[in-house]
Amino acid sequence: MTDLLPITPFTRPCRGQARVPGSKSITNRALLLAAMSQCRIRLEGALFSDDVQVMIKALRTLGFSLEDDAENSVIEIQGENGRIPFREADLFVGNAGTVARFLTAALCLQWGGKYRLDGTEAMRERPMRGLLDLLVSLGVRVKYEKTEGHFPFILETSGLKGGEWVVDATASSQILSAMLMVAPLADGDVAVILDGETVSKPFVHMTMKICNQFLDGMALFLHDGKRYETVDIQAYSRETTAYFVEPDSTAASYFLALPIATGGSCEVAGVKLDGLQGDAAFSQVLQKMGLTVQFSQQGVHVTKGNTPFGGTFDFNAISDTFLTLSALAPLLKEPTKITGIAHTRKQETDRVCAMANELRKMGQIVEETEDSITVFPDRDKLLETAAKGVEIDTYEDHRVAMSFGVLGSADPLGDGRSWLAIRNPDCCGKTFPGFFDELERLRLLSLAPS
Secondary structure, eight states, X not given: OOSEEEEXXXXXXXXXEEOOOBOHHHHHXXXXXXXXXXXXXXXXXXXXXXXXXXXXXXXXXXXXXXXXXXXXXXXXXXXXXXXXXXXXXXXXXXXXXHHHHHHHHXXXXXXXXXXXXXXXXXXXXSOOHHHHHHXXXXXXXXXXXXXXXXXXXXXXXXXXXXXXXXXXXXXXXXXXXXXXHXXXXXXXXXXXXXXXXXXXXHHHHHHHHHHHHTTTTOOOOXXXXXXXXXXXXXXXOOSSOEEEOOBOHHHHHHHHHHHHHHOBEEEEEXXXXXXXXXXXXXXXXXXXXXXEEEEOSSEEEEEOOSOOOOEEXXXXXXXXXXXXXXXXXXXXXXXXXXXXXXXXXXXXXXXXXHHHHHHHTTTOEEEEETTEEEEEOOHHHHHHHHHHOEEEOOTTOHHHHHHHHHHTTSOTTSSOOOOEEEESGGGGGGTOTTHHHHHHHHHHHHHSOO
C-alpha cells in the first residue's frame, strides 16, 4: 500500500454485510490466559494484526509452544500450567497496550525471573506507573533505564503473594485488567482493590468474563463495588479446548456508522449487545442520532433515514469509538459534543488533539477541553475544502486512519471524485490490516445490480 491512499467515495447507498476480524482485546487476553492454562488451547476466529503478532512473538520468546494459521484465523498454544518456561528474556511490546500491561503483570508470577522490556517511542510515553508501583509494592524489583515509570525497564521477579492489592488504574483500565488476570495465579487468595476510578470499565468486565470462560464459567471474581476477590487456582483450564474469538466491536463501529456517510444500510455479523465487548453499545449512540438499529441472532443492521442528529454523548465507557463519531460530525445536522475521553490523550497518540487537527483542515470549528471535543458542522466549508482535496495525517494511529476513511466514503462533491486521502494507511495493521480493502469491497458491492 502507498504512503498516501485516496478514498473513493460511494456514489450509491451502501448495502451488504461487512467482514470484521476478531477482537484484538479478546485475542490478546485469551492468548495470555491460554499460555497460563494447563492444556492446549485452540483460538478460532483470532485476529492477526500487529498487536497480536507482538504478543505471539513475546510468548515464543518466553518459551511457549505456539502455532499460528493466519489464513484460517487459528492460533494454538500449549499452556504451561501457570508457569513461564524461560526465566530470562528480552521482550519488545511494540505500541501494544494489551501486551505492555498484561505481559508485565504475568511475568511477575515467575520465581527468580529477570526480564527486560521495551517498546516503541510512543509506548515509552504511555502510562505504566500505576501498574509498576503496585508490582514494586508486591516485591518486584524494577530497574528503569531512562524515565521512571516508563519503558524500557528490567523486571526482577520473585512471584506474587496473595493479600490486598491496591490498584491505581485511573490512566488505563488495562492496568486493572492485568492484575485481575494474574490474581488467581498468585500464591494465596487476593483482593484487588481499585483506588479511585478507572476508565473504559466495560473492558474490565470483559476481562472478568474471559477469565471465567477459562475456568468453564466458574465465578472466579466476587465483585463488590471497587473490590474484586479471587481464589488461588494456580492455573487456568478449559474442558472445551477450542475458544471462539468474537468479531471486533470497535472495528464494527466504522461500518455501522458508514451509512451516515453513504446512505443506505450496513450489517455486521456476530456483534451482540450481550457479548463480551462494551463497544457494541456504540450502536445505541447511532440509534439516539436517528439511525435505525436492528439486532438479530446474526448480528446488527444499521440503516440511515434522514440526516442524523448530533448531540452530547459520554464516551468514557466506549472511548475507542469516539473517533468514529467525531470524524463524521461534519455530516450531522447539529453540533456534536463527546465527553469522557481525557484518557485517550495518552493512547497511541493524543487522540482528541489529532481529531481536532484533522477536522480543522476541513474548515470545521472544533472546541477542545481536556476531557471533550465539540464539532460544529459547516457544510459549506466542507465542500470548499473537498474541492481542493484533503490529506489526513494519521499520527501512526489506526483509529484515526479508519475513522477518516469512513468520512472519505461520503461524496460531498456529488461526482464520485476522491477528495480525501489517508497518509500512512498501513498503520491500520495494528488491529485491522484489511480495513481499506473491505471498505472498497463494500463500495463495489453498492454498484452491483441488486
